[in-house]
Amino acid sequence: MVRNKKVNHIVLIILDDVRAEHLFKLISEGKLPNMKEIAGNGVSCSNCVTSYPAITFPCYGNIVTGSYSGYYPKEGSAVPMYHWLNRTDPPSTSKKSPFIRNYGERSQLLKVNKDIGKNVKTIFEQAPQGNILSSSCFLFRGAYFIAGKSVFDVEGIFKNIADAFEHPRNYFPNNEVPILSVGYVFQTDDIMHQKGFNHPEYIKLIIDCDKYLGSLMNFLKKKGYYDSTAIGLVSDHGNFKAKKVFNLEPFFQQKGLIPYTPEKGSGDFDCNFGSVGFFNFPGDTWQNHPSIQQMQKFKISGVRKIELNLFNTLWKIPGVKYMYYRDDDNKPEKGIIHIEYLEKESGEKKNGMIEYRGYGKDQQTKYTFEGNGFYHYSDNEKSANILDNRFHTLEEWLEATNHINFPIIIDQIPRYFKNPRSCDIIVSTLGQYNYNYEHGKTTGASPYSHDNGLRDSMIVPFIVGGSPEIPQMKLSYCKTTDMVPTLLNLLGIKPHSSVIGKSVI
Numbered sequence: 378m379v380r381n382k383k384v385n386h387i388v389l390i391i392l393d394d395v396r397a398e399h400l401f402k403l404i405s406e407g408k409l410p411n412m413k414e415i416a417g418n419g420v421s422c423s424n425c426v427t428s429y430p431a432i433t434f435p436c437y438g439n440i441v442t443g444s445y446s447g448y449y450p451k452e453g454s455a456v457p458m459y460h461w462l463n464r465t466d467p468p469s470t471s472k473k474s475p476f477i478r479n480y481g482e483r484s485q486l487l488k489v490n491k492d493i494g495k496n497v498k499t500i501f502e503q504a505p506q507g508n509i510l511s512s513s514c515f516l517f518r519g520a521y522f523i524a525g526k527s528v529f530d531v532e533g534i535f536k537n538i539a540d541a542f543e544h545p546r547n548y549f550p551n552n553e554v555p556i557l558s559v560g561y562v563f564q565t566d567d568i569m570h571q572k573g574f575n576h577p578e579y580i581k582l583i584i585d586c587d588k589y590l591g592s593l594m595n596f597l598k599k600k601g602y603y604d605s606t607a608i609g610l611v612s613d614h615g616n617f618k619a620k621k622v623f624n625l626e627p628f629f630q631q632k633g634l635i636p637y638t639p640e641k642g643s644g645d646f647d648c649n650f651g652s653v654g655f656f657n658f659p660g661d662t663w664q665n666h667p668s669i670q671q672m673q674k675f676k677i678s679g680v681r682k683i684e685l686n687l688f689n690t691l692w693k694i695p696g697v698k699y700m701y702y703r704d705d706d707n708k709p710e711k712g713i714i715h716i717e718y719l720e721k722e723s724g725e726k727k728n729g730m731i732e733y734r735g736y737g738k739d740q741q742t743k744y745t746f747e748g749n750g751f752y753h754y755s756d757n758e759k760s761a762n763i764l765d766n767r768f769h770t771l772e773e774w775l776e777a778t779n780h781i782n783f784p785i786i787i788d789q790i791p792r793y794f795k796n797p798r799s800c801d802i803i804v805s806t807l808g809q810y811n812y813n814y815e816h817g818k819t820t821g822a823s824p825y826s827h828d829n830g831l832r833d834s835m836i837v838p839f840i841v842g843g844s845p846e847i848p849q850m851k852l853s854y855c856k857t858t859d860m861v862p863t864l865l866n867l868l869g870i871k872p873h874s875s876v877i878g879k880s881v882i
C-alpha cells in the first residue's frame with residue numbers, strides 16, 4: 378500500500394493503571410530506557426488528563442474510541458462505567474427487570490464490544506484498510522485478528538506484535554505487515570489492586586514492559602520498519618491508597634435497604650463503591666430512574682415499610698464528602714446536575730450546580746456554587762478565571778483546570794449522567810475510604826484503587842514516538858482522547874466524527 382505520509386504503521390500500547398508521576402519518575406531514574414527513547418525523540422506529556430470516573434471503563438474505552446460517554450441513543454459511548462444497569466430512554470416496558478452489567482465478571486467482559494454502541498468507532502474501525510491486530514485488548518471491535526481472546530503473559534502481548542510483522546500470514550489472510558497493532562497490558566492493574574503502586578512487583582512489571590517494548594523496537598529497527606512506525610503509549614488512569622477500608626454491608630442492612638436482584642426484579646438499591654459510590658434506585662419500576670422526590674420519600678421494600686430520604690441516608694456513609702444527582706427535567710441536549718458538598722472551611726453542607734447544553738464536541742457546561750465551592754478552583758488564578766457564570770467547552774475546562782485537582786470534571790459529570798445507563802446518585806469519599814463494595818457484597822479488603830477526580834487517579838502518561846517523522850514536543854497538558862486522533866493524523870487519516878479528542882501534532 379502506498380501512502381503520502383511517511384508513517385505507515387501504528388503500534389499503540391495501553392498500560393492499565395499507571396500514574397504519569399510514577400512512569401516519568403522511573404524514566405528520570407533511567408529505569409525505562411526504551412520509553413525514554415520514544416518520549417525524548419517524540420511527543421511527551423506527563424500531564425495527560427483521563428476521563429471521570431477514573432475507572433478502566435470508561436477510561437480505556439475512551440482511549441480506544443477517542444470519545445466519551447454521552448446520550449448513547451444519539452451520541453457518545455454507550456458504556457458509562459465498569460458497572461451499570463441497562464436502563465433505557467424512554468424506559469423499557471419489558472416485564473423483565475434491567476440486568477446488571479459488571480465487566481469484572483469474565484463472562485461479561487467481552488460484551489463491551491457490543492455494549493459500546495454504533496455512535497462511536499474504535500481505533501480499529503477508524504484505521505485505514507489493511508491488517509489490524511489486537512494483542513490482548515478487551516475492546517477489539519473492528520480488529521481483523523483478535524489475539525487477545527486467550528490471556529497472554531505480558532511478554533506475549535509485545536511479542537505478538539513483532540510476530541505479526543514477521544509472519545503476517547499466521548495472523549491475516551495476506552502477507553502484509555499490520556498497519557495498526559494495539560497491545561493492552563491489563564496485568565499492571567491486577568498487581569496495583571492487590572499489592573499497591575509502591576510494591577516492587579508492580580514497579581518490576583512496568584520495567585519489564587519497557588524491556589519487552591525495547592525488544593519490539595529493536596526488531597522493528599532490524600527489519601527496517603521503525604522509521605515508518607509511530608509508537609503510542611498511554612494509560613487509562615492512575616491510582617491511590619485509601620486511608621481506610623470498611624465493610625458497608627451492615628450499614629445497608631441497618632437502614633433496611635435490600636440489594637437489587639435482577640432475576641427477581643426485587644430490591645431497593647444497586648451499588649458499586651470503591652472510594653466513589655454509584656447508586657441506582659427504582660423509580661415507578663426498576664426500568665425507570667427515580668425522581669428527586671421519589672428519592673426523598675423512598676419506600677423500602679422490606680418488612681419494615683419505612684420511608685427513607687435517600688440523600689440524607691447516603692450522607693451518613695463514613696467519609697462522604699460530596700454528592701451528584703440529575704435534575705428531574707433533564708433532556709439529553711440540556712439539563713442540570715446538582716452537587717451537594719461539605720465545605721472544607723465551615724464544615725457546612727452547601728450546594729452547587731452544573732448546567733449543560735449540547736452534545737459531543739459541542740457540549741458546553743457552566744458551574745455555579747455557594748460558598749467556596751467544592752473544587753477550590755477559585756484558589757488558583759487560571760482556574761478562577763473560568764468561574765465566570767458562562768458556559769464553557771471541554772477544551773476551555775482542560776486549559777483552565779489541567780494543573781489542579783478535579784481536572785475537566787465539570788465537563789465529565791454531565792457526559793456520564795446523560796447516559797440512560799448511568800446511576801442516580803454518585804457520592805465520593807475522595808480516596809479516604811475504599812469500600813470494595815459490589816452489588817450487595819464486600820469483595821475484598823485492598824486499600825488500593827482508582828476512581829476519583831484527584832490528580833493521582835486522573836493524570837496519566839501520554840507518549841508518541843518512534844519514527845523520526847514525529848516532531849519532538851513536550852506538551853504541558855493533553856487528554857487521553859487525543860491519542861487516537863494523533864495516531865490517525867500521522868497515518869494521514871481523519872478521525873470519525875464522533876471523536877472528541879484532537880491531534881496534538
Ligand SMILES: [Zn+2]
Binds near residue numbers: 394432433434566
Ligand atoms: Zn484500568
